Amino acid sequence: MKVSPLEYEVEFFKEKGFTRLRGSICQEHYWTLNPELREPQDVPCVDYWFDKIPSSGPLTVSEARRKFIDFFVRRGHAEVPPRPVVARWREDLYLTIASIVVFQPHVTSGLVPPPANPLVISQPSIRLEDIDNVGLTLGRHLTIFEMAAHHAFNYENTYVYWKDETVRYAFEFFTKELGIPGDLIVFKESWWEGGGNAGPSFEVAVGGLELATLVFMMYKTVNGSYERIPMLIVDTGYGVERMAWFTQKTPTAFHAIYGDLVERARDIVGMERPGEELLLAARRAAGKLDPDSPESVKAYFERVAREVGEDLEKVRRALTAEARLYSVLDHTKALAFMLADGIVPSNSGEGYLARLVARRALRQLRLLGSSAGLKELVAMQIDLWGRDFPQLRENAAYVLEAVELEEARFREALERGRRLLERELSRARSIGLEELVKYYDSYGVPPELVAEVAKGAVVEVPHNFYSIVAARHRSPRSLGKGEAGIEERIRSWASQFPPTRKLYYEDPYLRSFSARLLGVMDNLVVLDSTAFYPTGGGQVSDVGVLRIGGKEHRVKGAFLVGDVVVHELEEKPVGGGEVHGEIDWERRYKIMRHHTATHALLGAARRVLGAHVWQAGAEKTEEKGRLDITHHKPLSREEVRKIEELVNSVINQRRKVSARLMEKGEAEAKYGFSLYQGGVPMSKVIRVVEIDGWDVEACGGTHVSNTGEIGGFRIVNVERIQDGVVRLEYVAGTRVSDVARAAEERLEEIGEMLGASRGQEAERLKSLLASFEELKAVADQYRKSWAEGVKRELRSAEKVGGVRLVVTESPEQSRERVQEALKEITDEEPEALVAVIMRGREAAALEVAAGRAAAELNVGELVRRAAHALGGRGGGSRSYGSARLPAAVGIEEVRRALLEALR
């Protein structure tokens, strides 16, 4: 888009005497007080030289954050606490990647007012797209960072502030709070786009380091063009870690962020400390380093080597090792935050992202030649950041256990891969690119490990290895989800009606009601109010009857289109006006019990297993409830029992269950994001269901009013349905009795089959098994004597063409048994040629085997010819054959055919 220069003309610049210049290398426009600054002072146009720029004194990450927040609080901004790094309130994002994410989509779309306006926040954020560059750039790339931000939301009728004030704040903060000389601060003109929005922006850079981005969100992107949105949003992002780096002037950002943790981690890994000179030279050069370009990386190493007067290889090795150490620090911090916010590592969803980070950290450790584990490092991160982020300490036990488990899994995967690879190598094959990709993609073995195991037999690993892998995964775009497959025709018809009054919310115990008929299309009916609960939130819809025009119609179900409840009848009704409805109450009550039981169960599971337990799916029907929860390992019998007992005691405590509508922001502030167990409602007001002192969730279902009404609870099945997800199935209320009866009836049935009286089933089965063993032994005896008989017959049989032929019938119909017997006979009688007929109803099967002395015979061919002569088909190998013959074939007939074929 062609951006008008007017977008960047700010009153403050004129007032202060800023000039607009254009860089000679980077060709971008920027605003400065100092025309001597020939470039916009940003990577990759200049070296880092911020260490030469004065500041008001070194700040830790924690201090820089505090300073920022206090500055804006003093200027009328309200402090908003940070959210989790897992974006639970977003359906389209796994991780919180910026502070603005906190306010999307509800605030930015204008649906919900912000918690304060203007506001200030410091939001821990995680971005994984640059994970491979972490470390090498000495801190420009991080997976986890804090984005400090002040936001202002300007509505059509409420103006807060816009560009001018935002730029003033930035200038004032950097000069007064950080002590940066104003003539070294550069505002580079830029354009920002993301999440469907766009707008002009300034990148604020000092001495090569970009310290902040000031975005003025004012467009939305529509098919590649821009449309003004009614809101004007000030979206800023100040890098807290960069402020710490800038003020501490340490060789790398990691030293500024982690302090002495860098050296402690170095000791754990067992690395030498590089000379200060090397790191300082690296920092100067890192400003122009483009980690995605092999040429730029090469030039970077060469320049550092030249400046410190060292051997290039030595420098490359030292800096690569440093980069690995730094990325281990970065990844262990990201992992601590991800796990503490409740991610369970798995092979899909956000769980996979945690696994990705853990495995990359482990790989870096391996490449450093260290056998150190992640656990100790993660524990150190919890220690370092736990004061500012208490969730780290609260969930430390789970975090460390999950880390340990991930490590074990990775080791197992590598072990498996190593065995496969060694086998492959023993077949003296060389390892090419194709194999490298296969080992990584299918078995999780990174290419450098393949190279290590395969030694010389491996091709070079291409630098774009991971994009080669990624290319294999490019899949056709998935279809847009659409609202659960409701036909467009129905959708547009239904949406013309006013919202249905939801009587099932006003009184979940309402069984019958009167309403006015608003519309009919085929068998679909819309009323002005209804007690029929429409399918949603994992709760199945009600069924029942509607009396329309004097005739009763069965209601098969109901569903929601927007705010309109659509009833699905068995046939099209006639007439209209007053309608009387009645729901199937027995069914509904069972569903309500299961639904409330689900909430009680989730509360119990979180208490027994930990706060990382989240609902991963649920269904409540008349028969049973089903709840999928995130958890990193299978539940023990003991844990299941504890959870069940806990739910039953909640039932006995007769806790109050209440549902009420709350302002979204208010509910979040009061209860946290564990509200959103079943997804995030896109509305200003949400319905909050609370079991007093036990569980609070945003939920649109119907519930009993007291846990006592659940009436009883029994977990009937537990299974692991996916890595990191455990499924619980359970029944409540009178269904407990149904399930108990069904179990009893099953036992009775078994008892009857066993002929055992009540309570004697196990004894009876034991003795039956004993007699079964006895019978098996007897059958073996018979088999043996049958085989002996065949052998006797063989010995007395006439020798024809070097073999003795016996044709006989088997009392058993099992191919396998006959083969077993034939094997024994032919092993013992080398000259044997034995044919066994097994007679079935439709056809007879023939099995023929020969002993060793009959080696020159081709049994398969023999059988093929004989079978053909007898009107069947057959074949086989040199020593064994089988055929299918007409059912009535006689022994003598078979003998003659075989003899015929023999000559």
Add this chain to the structure above:
RNA sequence: GGGCCGGUAGCUCAGCCUGGAAGAGCGCUCGGUUUGCACCCGAGAGGUCCCGGGUUCAAAUCCCGGCCGGUCCA
């Protein structure tokens, strides 16, 4: 949610491409040898070839469907 790999003895796996009597190593049991600890020799037990269907005279093997595990990517 999708791609790729896999499921055979207690364990680790071969056999599958090219259909024809289910194998190896380790472990286990017994016997011998030895009496220095991953010793050697011999014998033996141990199988729903993941499940279901199809093709075929014949399926661990080929085809279809399902279940389970691993792994990479959204």
